[in-house]
Amino acid sequence: MHINRIAIIGAGTMGRGIAQVFAQAGLEVLLYDSDPDALAQSLATITERLRQQCVKGHLQEAACATALDALQGIERLEAIDADMIIEVVPERLDLKLDIFSHLRQVAQARTILASNTSGLDISALAQASGRPDKVIGMHFFNPPPIMPLIEVVRASETSEETFVAVIALAERLGKTPIPVANSPGFVANRILFPMINEAIYALAEGVASAADIDRVLVLGASHPLGPLALADFVGLDVTLDILDSFARRFDNAKYCPCPLLREMVDRGELGRKTGQGFFSYP
Numbered sequence: 104m105h106i107n108r109i110a111i112i113g114a115g116t117m118g119r120g121i122a123q124v125f126a127q128a129g130l131e132v133l134l135y136d137s138d139p140d141a142l143a144q145s146l147a148t149i150t151e152r153l154r155q156q157c158v159k160g161h162l163q164e165a166a167c168a169t170a171l172d173a174l175q176g177i178e179r180l181e182a183i184d185a186d187m188i189i190e191v192v193p194e195r196l197d198l199k200l201d202i203f204s205h206l207r208q209v210a211q212a213r214t215i216l217a218s219n220t221s222g223l224d225i226s227a228l229a230q231a232s233g234r235p236d237k238v239i240g241m242h243f244f245n246p247p248p249i250m251p252l253i254e255v256v257r258a259s260e261t262s263e264e265t266f267v268a269v270i271a272l273a274e275r276l277g278k279t280p281i282p283v284a285n286s287p288g289f290v291a292n293r294i295l296f297p298m299i300n301e302a303i304y305a306l307a308e309g310v311a312s313a314a315d316i317d318r319v320l321v322l323g324a325s326h327p328l329g330p331l332a333l334a335d336f337v338g339l340d341v342t343l344d345i346l347d348s349f350a351r352r353f354d355n356a357k358y359c360p361c362p363l364l365r366e367m368v369d370r371g372e373l374g375r376k377t378g379q380g381f382f383s384y385p
């Protein structure tokens with residue numbers, strides 16, 4: 104199956120980056136968000152980023168115009184005509200289940216349904232969709248236009264045809280797809296988020312300052328970014344949701360989020376997106 108027309112549900116940090124990647128690769132992109140302001144903001148941001156790519160000479164003028172023509176915001180999730188729909192709403196299973204149940208009614212029978220979840224159960228989404236063989240995880244990394252990896256998450260119900268089509272699509276985007284099993288956090292986040300949590304515990308216990316904890320990992324372990332700066336980049340609310348879901352699904356206290364993380368989220372210190380997290384972003 105060749106995928107040419109994509110609909111993206113959720114136009115936040117990841118949805119807008121994913122939309123840009125598809126538009127730049129020459130696919131038709133329909134972008135939807137339940138918040139009309141978020142949708143308008145995302146369309147403006149993608150347009151600006153594509154124009155900048157053109158100004159810097161990374162994208163030819165004609166390719167930029169084609170990408171902009173291929174991108175369209177939609178105001179309602181009704182009768183969607185797309186080869187594939189990707190769900191990119193916040194990391195809450197109830198929210199994602201509602202969307203997959205709704206897609207059961209409004210998506211065409213041929214349409215593949217993917218989720219960009221950071222680690223929720225793809226099988227649960229597959230059951231809600233009414234077409235479990237056509238459901239798959241397509242986990243992009245932040246920022247999607249730059250990061251080369253896509254974890255392709257195959258649930259036990261996912262058909263070979265769906266899997267092959269999504270691997271081919273990821274390669275068409277110029278990305279490297281790596282197949283992973285449908286296990287909490289898949290591979291990347293299962294390793295990254297406990298490390299971030301441990302860094303927050305080290306900060307809370309006064310082992311070192313936030314800047315020094317990050318410097319240790321950058322200078323001593325060759326990480327491009329320290330774990331606290333990474334948490335600020337991902338969003339502390341997203342980080343908390345991911346750790347909470349690991350603790351529940353593995354039923355293991357070692358994944359319980361550090362209380363300091365919860366306190367910061369309660370105070371609205373969510374990282375870069377609010378200007379304050381472990382570091383300040385004036």
Ligand SMILES: NC(=O)c1ccc[n+]([C@@H]2O[C@H](COP(=O)([O-])OP(=O)(O)OC[C@H]3O[C@@H](n4cnc5c(N)ncnc54)[C@H](O)[C@@H]3O)[C@@H](O)[C@H]2O)c1
Nearest residue numbers: 113114115116117136137138141191192194220221245337
């Ligand atoms: N932020 C990251 O670094 C990152 C990286 C990889 C994967 N992810 C995953 O991507 C998904 C989205 O994360 P994000 O960081 O883009 O979140 P975000 O909060 O930046 O964006 C989510 C968007 O979804 C919209 N939304 C909420 N409910 C909706 C609904 N019912 N229908 C349509 N739109 C709705 C919101 O208005 C918002 O614009 C999550 O599953 C997250 O785990 C995030």
